[in-house]
Amino acid sequence: MTHQIVQALTSEDLPKIAEAERAAAEDFDHTLRVCVAAGCLSQHSDQIVQGLEHQIHESGLKRCRVKGVGCMGLCSAGPLVSVRPDGMLYQNVTPEDTSDIVKSLDSEPVQRLACSTDRPFFTQQTKVVLENSGEIDPERLEDYLAVGGYQQLSHVLTDLVPTQVVDQISRSGLRGRGGAGYPTGLKWGTVAKAGGPQKYVICNADEGDPGAFMDRSVLESDPHRVLEGMAIAAYAVGASEGYIYIRAEYPLAIKRLQTAIRQAERAKLLGSSILGTAFNLHIHIRLGAGAFVCGEETALIASIEGKRGQPRPRPPFPAASGLWHAPTLINNVETYANIAPIIANGPEWFAGIGTERSKGTKVFALAGKIVNTGLIEVPMGTSLRTIINDIGEGIPDGHLFKAVQTGGPSGGCIPAAHLDTSVDYESLTSLGSIMGSGGMIVMDEYSCMVDVARYFMEFCMSESCGKCVPCRVGTAEMYELLSRIVQGRASDEDMTLLQELCETVKYTSLCGLGQSAPNPVLSTIKYFENEYRAHIADHVCPAGQCQFEAVAQEVQL
Amino acid sequence: MTVSERVKTLVIDGRDVSARESSTVLEAAQEEGIFIPTMCRLEGLSNVGACRLCLVEVKGSNKLLPACVTRIEEGMEITTHSERLDRYRRTLLEFMFAEGNHICSVCVANGHCELQSMAQKLGMDHVRVPYVSPRRKVDASHHRFTLDPNRCILCTRCVRVCDEVEGAHTWDIMGRGITSHIISDLNEPWGEATSCTSCGKCVQVCPTGALIEKGNSVAESVKHPGFLPYLKRARGQHE
Amino acid sequence: MSTQPTKKVSVATVWLDGCSGCHMSLLDIDERIIELASVADIVYSPIVDTKIFPEQVDLTIVEGSVSSEADLEKIKKIREHTRLLISMGDCAITGNVPSLRNPFGTEKVLQHIYLRNAPSEVVPRILPRVLPIHQVVKVDAVIPGCPPSADVLYFALTELVAGRMPDLSDITRFGK
Secondary structure, three states: OOOOOOOOOOOOHHHHHHHHHHHHHOOOOEEEEEEOOHHHHOOOHHHHHHHHHHHHHHHOOOOEEEEEEOOOOOHHHOOOEEEEOOOEEEOOOOHHHHHHHHHHHHOOOOHHHEOOOOOHHHHOOOOOOOOOOOOOOOOOHHHHHHOOOOHHHHHHHHHOOHHHHHHHHHHHOOEOOOOOOOEHHHHHHHHHHOOOOOOEEEEEEOOOOOOOOHHHHHHHHOHHHHHHHHHHHHHHHOOOEEEEEEOOOOHHHHHHHHHHHHHHHHOOOOEOOHHHOOOOEEEEEEEOOOOHHHHOHHHHHHHHOOOOOOOOOOOOOOOOOOHHHOOEEEEEHHHHHOHHHHHHHOHHHHHOOEOOOOEOEEEEEEEEOOOOOEEEEEEOOOEHHHHHHHHOOOOHHHOOEEEEEEOHHHOEEEEHHHOOOEOOHHHHHHOOOOOOOOEEEEEEOOOOHHHHHHHHHHHHHHHOOOOOHHHHHHHHHHHHHHHHHHOOOOOHHHHHHHHHHHHHHHHHOOOHHHHHOOHHHHHHHHHHHHHHHHHHHHOOOOOOOOOOOOOOOOOOO | OOOOOOEEEEEEOOEEEEEEOOOEHHHHHHHOOOOOOOOOOOOOOOOOOOOOOOEEEEOOOOOEEEOOOOEOOOOOEEEOOOHHHHHHHHHHHHHHHHHOOOOHHHOOOOOOOHHHHHHHHHOOOOOOOOOOOOOOOOEOOOOOEEEOHHHOOOOOHHHHHHHHHHOOOOEEEEOOHHHOEEEEOOOEOHHHOOOOOOOOHHHHHOOOOOEEEOOOOOOOOOOOOOHHHHHHHHOOOOO | OOOOOOOOEEEEEEEOEOOOHHHHHHHOOOOHHHHHHHHEEEEEOOOOOOOOOOOOEEEEEEEOEOOOHHHHHHHHHHHHHEEEEEEEOHHHHHOOHHHHHOOOOHHHHHHHHHHHOOOOOOOOOOOOOOOOHHHOOOOOOOOOOOOOOHHHHHHHHHHHHOOOOOOOOOOOOOOO
C-alpha cells in the first residue's frame, strides 16, 4: 500500500499518484471489500473487517488485502463483502463467517453466503454519483486519487475560466437534486454575475426527509467527490469560503468529511493556493441541531449565521443576498457529486442520459414494503415499474403494491395505475407528487393511506418553525382532523374543513415546508378518497390497520 | 427618503399608482388610501411577513406575495381584495383565535385589541377549526407589567421593538411550531430578566392583551404605539 | 301585501352553560316585547312554563356553551326540531368564560374547585368522612326515620315543649 500523502500536490502529481495506486493494486490476488457505511456498520461490519484481516494474517496469505468501503447499495442484504477479482458478493455476513470466507479464497466460494449479482438490481443501474461508492476507501485520499480524483478540479483551475465552467454545467442540463430541480447552471451563473467582495458556496447536507439516506451514503462513501464538486463550483462563481451544513444525526458522515477535508488541505487540494494556483477555498463544517426546516435554504443560512433557523421571505434569493447578505451558491450534496463527472465526460454526455427536461441520473433510497431496500441510481426517465418491480424485486410476502410515496413530507403518493410513469421532474409533478430528494417509500395493501397522510402531517407539525400563522397553526389543525378520521371520530364536515385548510396552508405559507405540507393529504385524497370515506362513514379501515375500539365515540364534537 | 430616488408606476386594484422605487407594495397602497390588512407589521419596526394577512395577488404569478416586504416593480398589477384572499384572511384569523385562549369578554384589551378589531373588520365571527386550548402560564413577576401568553399571537412585535428600538433584546422566541412562545432573557421570569429596562415599549406595541400594564381591569388597557415612528424620526432614523 | 292573518313565527330560547346574561339582555328589550309578541310566539323558554321542547320550532335562540353531556343531548335534540338555530352570545359562539377550563382538563378542574381550593366563598371543603351529629357534638335526643312521619314529629315536639324526653321506640325506627 502506498504511503499517506503529507505534502502539497501539484497538477502533475495527480495522474502519477493515480497510476502508482493502480500499479500497487496489481500486488494483490484478492481484494476483499467490506461495506463500512452506516447500515452495514450497525451490523458490526467493522468487526468483519478486523476478523478478515486477522484470518488473512493467520493463514499467511501474503497477496491479500481488506478494504473498508462505502455503500454497495443492497442494504437489505448487508453486511456485504465483495471479493475481487473472484467476482463473489457475500450477503448477511457476520464476524463469525470471516474464517470461511478467507478459506474460500483460493478454492470454492462460500455458497450459503452467496448473493447473486446477475439481477436487475446490479445490472440495470447507471452509477454516476455512486460510481465510487462501494469501490474506494472513503477514509483514504489516495483511493480517490486512484480513480481520477481532483483531476477535474486541476483541469478547471488550469485550463478553464469561470464562465466556461458555468457554461459546461448549464449545457449539461443538471438540475438541483435537493428536490426543487432548479437548473444548476442558471443558479451558478446568477451567483457568478453577482458583485461584492465575498461570496460563499454552501452544501446542503441536512437531508431531513424521513426515509431518505442518499446524501448520507454519498458523504460516508465518497466524501472527496462532494468536496471536489464544491471546489469547482466555488471557482466558477468566485467564492473563497464554503460551508457544509450537515445534520448532527449523521456522525459517521461528519467524521468522514472532517477526515477528507483535513486530507485535502494537507495535500493543498483545499485551503489556500490550491494546487499551486491563486484559487483559495476554505471549507467549514456546520452541524444542524435537529430541525427539518433548516434544510430550507434561508433557514439554513440563518442557522449558519447563529440565528434561529427560520426562513425569510424571498426575494431576495440567496444567489443575490445569502449568507451574511453576500451572494451565496447553495446546492445539495448529490448536485455537487455530479460536477466532477460532468467536467470529465463533457456536458453532452450528461445530457445524453435521462429525458428531454430531466437530464442525468437520480439516486433513490428505496424503503418500506420492498424486497430490495437500499440505495439505487438510475437514469431520469426510468419507469416506476422498473424501479419497484425489477430493481426492487417487488413487494415482500407476496403482497400487492398499493402506492409509492416520493418526495417525503412535501410529496405525494402514486398508485398502481401510474406505475408506468417515467420518473422525472415534470411527470411526478403532474401526478400531484414531486421528485423530492430521492426518498421512495413503497406501500402495500396493508398500508392505510389516511394514516400515511396523518404521519407526514405530524412530521410537518412538529418540524414547523412557527414563524408564520398558516403553517404553525394550520399543520396542527390538519393533524387534529386527520387524527379524528383515523380514529373513527370524524364527520363529513371535518373532511370538508380539512380540504379547505389544505388550500389555505398551501397558498399562504411563508416557505416550502408549509406550502407542501398539504401535499400528502391532497394526494391521498385524490387517489384514495374511498379510504377516507370508509373511516368517516363506516368506521372501517380498508387496509385493516386503524384501531377504532379504543375511541370514545360518545364525544362527537 | 432620498430626493434622487426614482418613481415607478404600477396598478393596484385597477388604479394606476406611482411610488418611490424602494417602496413596498403595502406602502404604495397605503399612500393611495387602499387598505391591506396587516397584523405583525408596525410602522417603526422591521417587517417580517409572518402573519400572511397582507398577501396580495399579482398578475402573471400564481404565488401570493406579502405586501409588507415585497418591493414594487414597474408595471406590476396587484389585486388586494378578492373572494379567495378574503377567505384566506378569515381562515388565518381563525387560526390565531384557535391557537391561544382568547376570551374577549374578560380581557383587559377588550375593545382596544387589534386582533378583535381585525376579526370584526374582515367578517370573522366564528372559529370553525378545533380550539387548541393550550396550557399557558401567566408571568406577573415584573413590578409594572404582566405577560399573559394566552393572548399572544406570536406577531413578534415585542421581540423586534426591544431589539431594534430599545436595544435590550429581552424578548425572543423559544420552541418551534405550535409550541413556540415568547420568553424573557434565558427563559427567566420577566421580573428577573436583567436586560429589561422596564421601558414599556413592548407593552405599547403588543396588539392584544398579552403584554399589559398592571392595574388595568377588563377593557381598560389602551395601547399607544404611535410613539414609535416619532421616536425614530427624532433619532434621525428612517423606515 | 296579503290581507290574510299571517301565522306567527314560533320562537324558542334555551340556555345551556351560560350565565343567563344573554337572556337578561333579551328581556332588556323592555316594552318592545309586546310588539314582538304580535309576530312571534315564544313556545319554549326558561322564562315560560313549557316543560317539553316542541316537535317543530321555526327559530331557536341558544345561549351558553356545550359543557356537559346533558348540554350535548339537548342541543342535538334542538337541532333536529328547529328550522333555524341561532347561537346567542360569546359563550355559544366561542366557548368564552366556561371554556377557560379547557386547558386544564376536567380532572384537574374538579380537584381544584372541590378539593384544593375549597373552602371558598361558595364551595365548602368536604370532610374525609361523613359523620352523624352526636359523633361531633353532644346530642340530647334522637328521632329516627327517613323521614320520621308527621305524627311522630308532632308527638316528639309536644313532649319536648312540655319538658319531657319523648320515648319513640314504639312509633318509629330507622328507615321508617
